[in-house]
Amino acid sequence: MSAAEPPGDGDHQLLVLIDPLARRYDGESVRIAKDVLSAGAHAKICFADGPDEFARALSRRGSRRPVVVGDDHALLRAVSQLHRERELADSVLSLIPVGAAHTLELSYALGVPRGAVAAARTALDGARRRLDLLVDDSDGVVLGELRIPAAAPSTGPPHTVWDTCRTLVASLVRPAPASPSGPARAHRLRVEADGVLLNDLDQPVEGLSVAAQGDGGLADVVVRTASGETRAAEAKAVTVSGPDFRYRADIQVAGPVRTRTWTVHADAWGLVLPAADV
Known part of the structure; x- marks a missing residue:
């Protein structure tokens, strides 16, 4: 994270992008946020009906500063689009968090205030903070943390597509517990941090995490091996290779x-946070 930036001339020309899921989840919080923002700035309100309309409105924002009303998915969608359009460096975002608690963990970890009123006031009067970003070689972005955990042991074929998705997500969210069928299957991965080998294919990996420090342009890299060893490093770039693997990015x-x-x-992207926290 860099030092806070002073407000710009366009700070009170807002484009308020309201995610459709936020309206369905908590319409009252959406209304409160819209009223607070409209009372304190020249706000253009966009009730996006879906991702395509959300993207079009963001692309046509002009000099207006985007304020996203929604959850972590909506924030990540906005950052990803601005990155693809190569406009992220010149943009600053605000977020009004509306959604279920588990869909806002990333936003709260970044310092976004809880509650529509506090977040809307921060969007109006907060300080802009530049944040580091992880970008992969397919142009995907990671705002918080990247993780590769051990795969869960097989307990037989799933019965539905939903069972498959639920099993996959559960294994990526938390380490798989031991089961009667045996211990969790570790990954065989080669991990390099700025060209320095942290782990090779002959040493199974139970978990890997990569997170930008937020200051200094480096990432914290932690590898947990199946033998119980932890290997840590700081690096500008991290390369992971091996047999097919999945990963959780944010x-x-x-x-x-x-x-x-x-x-x-x-310092790749900007987020408005409470001035006292910057």
């Missing part, structure tokens, strides 16, 4: 891939 599951490189982009 709230999204991706893969399978055989190799992927993540690179830290220092």
